[in-house]
Amino acid sequence: MTLAAVKPIYWQVNTQVGDQVPDTREILMDTAERSIRLGGYNAVSFRELADALGIKSASVHYYFRKKEDLGVALVDRYSQRFFAVLEKRADGARTAEALLDAYCQTYRTALTSSDAICLCGMLGAETSGLPDAVSSAVRTFFRANLEWLVDAMPKGLDPAAKTARASHVLAALQGAMMLSHNMDDISVFDAAAEVVKAGL
Amino acid sequence: MTLAAVKPIYWQVNTQVGDQVPDTREILMDTAERSIRLGGYNAVSFRELADALGIKSASVHYYFRKKEDLGVALVDRYSQRFFAVLEKRADGARTAEALLDAYCQTYRTALTSSDAICLCGMLGAETSGLPDAVSSAVRTFFRANLEWLVDAMPKGLDPAAKTARASHVLAALQGAMMLSHNMDDISVFDAAAEVVKAGL
DNA sequence: GTCTATAATTTGATAGAC
DNA sequence: GTCTATCAAATTATAGAC
Numbered sequence: 001m002t003l004a005a006v007k008p009i010y011w012q013v014n015t016q017v018g019d020q021v022p023d024t025r026e027i028l029m030d031t032a033e034r035s036i037r038l039g040g041y042n043a044v045s046f047r048e049l050a051d052a053l054g055i056k057s058a059s060v061h062y063y064f065r066k067k068e069d070l071g072v073a074l075v076d077r078y079s080q081r082f083f084a085v086l087e088k089r090a091d092g093a094r095t096a097e098a099l100l101d102a103y104c105q106t107y108r109t110a111l112t113s114s115d116a117i118c119l120c121g122m123l124g125a126e127t128s129g130l131p132d133a134v135s136s137a138v139r140t141f142f143r144a145n146l147e148w149l150v151d152a153m154p155k156g157l158d159p160a161a162k163t164a165r166a167s168h169v170l171a172a173l174q175g176a177m178m179l180s181h182n183m184d185d186i187s188v189f190d191a192a193a194e195v196v197k198a199g200l
Numbered sequence: 201m202t203l204a205a206v207k208p209i210y211w212q213v214n215t216q217v218g219d220q221v222p223d224t225r226e227i228l229m230d231t232a233e234r235s236i237r238l239g240g241y242n243a244v245s246f247r248e249l250a251d252a253l254g255i256k257s258a259s260v261h262y263y264f265r266k267k268e269d270l271g272v273a274l275v276d277r278y279s280q281r282f283f284a285v286l287e288k289r290a291d292g293a294r295t296a297e298a299l300l301d302a303y304c305q306t307y308r309t310a311l312t313s314s315d316a317i318c319l320c321g322m323l324g325a326e327t328s329g330l331p332d333a334v335s336s337a338v339r340t341f342f343r344a345n346l347e348w349l350v351d352a353m354p355k356g357l358d359p360a361a362k363t364a365r366a367s368h369v370l371a372a373l374q375g376a377m378m379l380s381h382n383m384d385d386i387s388v389f390d391a392a393a394e395v396v397k398a399g400l
Numbered sequence: 401g402t403c404t405a406t407a408a409t410t411t412g413a414t415a416g417a418c
Numbered sequence: 419g420t421c422t423a424t425c426a427a428a429t430t431a432t433a434g435a436c
Contacts, residue, residue, distance in 0.1 A: 142382060176375070
C-alpha cells in the first residue's frame with residue numbers, strides 16, 4: 001500500500017459506508033470547527049487543515065483567503081444550524097417551560113454529539129484576541145440567543161425580568177458546557193440545566 | 201533620552217508612584233495572566249513577555265523552563281488568591297445567602313478589576329488543547345470551587361441537591377463572565393448573578 | 401540574572417504553473 | 419482546484435558567555 005492510498009484523517013474518523021461526499025469547503029469547515037471547539041481559534045492552522053484532507057495549505061487559501069474569513073464563515077454556519085435545530089425542536093412548544101426545555105436540549109446535543117463545547121462559547125471567551133470580524137459575528141450569535149430567550153419567557157413577566165432571566169439562561173448553559181467538558185462529566189451539564197429549568 | 205530610558209510597558213500601565221517593586225518573576229506572571237485572560241493560552245509568547253519587561257526571551261526561560269511551567273504556576277497562584285479573597289469576604293457570613301453573595305462578589309470583582317474573564321474560565325474552555333499539567337490544575341480549581349459551594353449550601357438540602365446547585369452556580373458565573381465580557385456589558389453578569397442568588 | 405546566538409519548527413500568506 | 423515554491427515572521431527552546 002502506498003502512502004497515497006491512506007485516506008486523509010477526516011475520512012477515517014467522520015465517515016461511514018454510504019455517506020454522501022461533502023465538498024472540500026464543507027470538510028474544511030467541519031475539521032476547523034472541531035479543532036476550534038476543542039482548543040480555540042489558534043488551535044487551527046491552514047497546514048493541519050490541509051493535512052487532514054490530504055491537500056496542501058495553499059489550496060486551503062483558495063477557499064478562505066485569510067484565516068479571518070474562515071472564522072467568520074464558521075460562526076455564520078454554526079449560527080444558522082443552531083437556530084434551525086432550535087426552531088425544529090421548539091416547533092410544537094406552547095408553554096414557556098417547553099420552549100426552555102427545547103433550548104436546553106439544543107445545547108445539550110451540541111455538547112454530546114461533538115464532545116466539544118459550543119463554537120461561540122470558545123470564541124466568546126477568546127474574543128479579545130480575535131480579529132474584529134470574528135468576535136463581531138460571535139456577538140451577533142449571542143444577541144440572537146438572548147432575543148430568542150426573551151421571546152420564550154412567560155408572558156406575565158415584565159421586560160426587565162425577561163432580559164435578566166434570558167441572560168442567566170444563556171450564561172448558565174454556556175458555563176455548563178465548559179465546566180462539563182472540562183470535568184468530563186455530563187451530569188454537571190444536566191444538573192445546571194435542571195436548576196435553570198426549575199427556576200422558571 | 202536613550203531607548204534604554206524608556207520604561208517597559210508593564211510599568212507604564214500598572215504602576216504608580218510609591219508602588220513596591222515586584223520581582224521579575226511576579227511581573228512576568230502578571231503580564232502573562234492578563235494576556236491569557238484576554239486572548240487565551242496561545243496569546244502569550246515568551247518574546248512578548250520579555251518585551252513587556254524590557255528583557256530578552258531567554259531570560260524568561262530562566263524563570264519558567266517551559267511554557268507549561270508558566271501555565272501551571274499561573275493557575276496555582278490564581279487559585280490561591282481566589283480562595284484567599286473568597287475566605288476573607290465570606291468571613292462573617294452566617295447564612296447560605298450571605299455565603300453565596302460573597303461567592304458571587306468574588307467573581308464579579310475578578311471580572312471588573314481586570315476587565316477580563318477568569319483565568320480558569322479561559323483555560324477551562326481551551327482545556328483539550330493544553331498541556332496535561334495545565335488542564336489538570338484547572339480541573340483542581342473547579343473541583344475546589346464545587347466543594348466550597350456544596351459546603352455553603354443550606355443545611356436542609358440533601359447531598360444530591362447540593363451538588364446540583366453547586367454545579368449550577370459555578371457554571372452560571374463562569375458563563376456570565378464570558379458573556380458579559382464578550383458583550384461588554386456588566387449588567388449581563390449582574391442579571392445572571394441575581395437570578396443565581398434568587399434561586400437559592 | 402541577563403545576555404547573545406542560534407536551532408528547529410510552525411504559521412499565515414502569496415505568486416504563478418498546470 | 420490543486421500544486422510547487424517560497425517568504426517573512428513568530429514561536430519554543432537550548433547552549434554557553436558575562
